Amino acid sequence: MSAPVRSDSPGKLAALIAALTAKGIVTEDELEASEAQTDRASPEIGARMVARAWLDAAWRRLLLSDGTAAAEAIGVSMAGAPPLGVLEDTARRHHLIVCTLCSCYPRAVLGYPPHWYKSFAYRARAVRDPRGLLAEWGTSLADGVEVRVVDSTADYRWMVLPVRPAGTEGWDEDRLTALVTRDVLVGVSLPQAIPAGAESG
Amino acid sequence: MSDPSRITPSPSVATHDLGGAPRFRCAPVERDEAPPGAFGKRVDALRQLLSQKQLLTVDELRRGIEAIPADDYFSLSYYERWLRSITALMIEKGIVTEEELR
């Protein structure tokens, strides 16, 4: 939960902002603009980068070799943002992203991290019990798939390029993008093709 | 190296250095999917602005969070930890004083 647990926290935030505003260090307009800008990033950006990589080999190579350049190429300004790294799942390897030390997350292409990603339980267990975590998400890996847990400890931010699921032959970019959820990009879930006309869930 | 069965971590291991922490070994992950509320978004925006204005770096923010005593670290919410760190840094840097925040 991100809701404050101490009843005096909103007041303390207000007091800090008031003091900074009184000194001309920040303005209310700037705060609102910053919130609005952050709201513009969403997991759909990362999802589209993945979908495009499933369709376009040259794009895939760019995405894997220079995620920052790939984000810029689809219109995401990465100025001042940490470098983006994209990790390729294979038939034998599945990646899971975590930041055990804090909450590093590829916000420019995924938006706000979910609370569970920032939780003590996730941070503690991902590096030690990744398969137990995946099981909580209902994610099971095929035999012979190894888990590679990526601890985001420094300047890079990481995202997963999952294996394109079976049953998506002939799908266009939009349809593929819809398969790639935020959970898939972090590596707690695998993309699943839902047959047309079948009920979801 | 620490015995995995111990619940109390070695004193050499910093509070925030949670990889593999025995204390959370069996803790289910609470699947809170809600977006940040108004408080969190505002703290986040403040942090971004202060960074853009070169009054705060992400490294300083982290260092400030890491300095929070363990009891508070584990009981405060995520963005309350941020607010605690940002406030302490603004005071440390002389940008605001404690008196101005009362």
Added chain:
Amino acid sequence: MTAPGDAGFAPGSIVRVRNDWPERSGPCHVRTPHYLRGRSGTVQRLLGRFPNPEDLAFGRPAPSRALYHVLFEQPPVWQEGRPGDELLVEVFEHWLEPAGAESRAATGAAS
């Protein structure tokens, strides 16, 4: 300790994370997780050079340091886990030292 200008660690190098504990000496900001201290792994690639966060955190001049992506086998770290499962972690050059053949065997790295 590697100095600026050293050739650094080539991909495939076996390295050991220093078993240092600056936490014992007072306030610090370290981005090498405790669970890696003293562990050996394999360099995957150089990620780039970045100002040392340990200094940035205290507003000190921060020299540029090489950042490596280093791969570790999970079971030796935790004495549990599935063989073949791995940890891939960003580690700065000043936390790494070359590891010899005995470490190669300890990591279970393929020859």
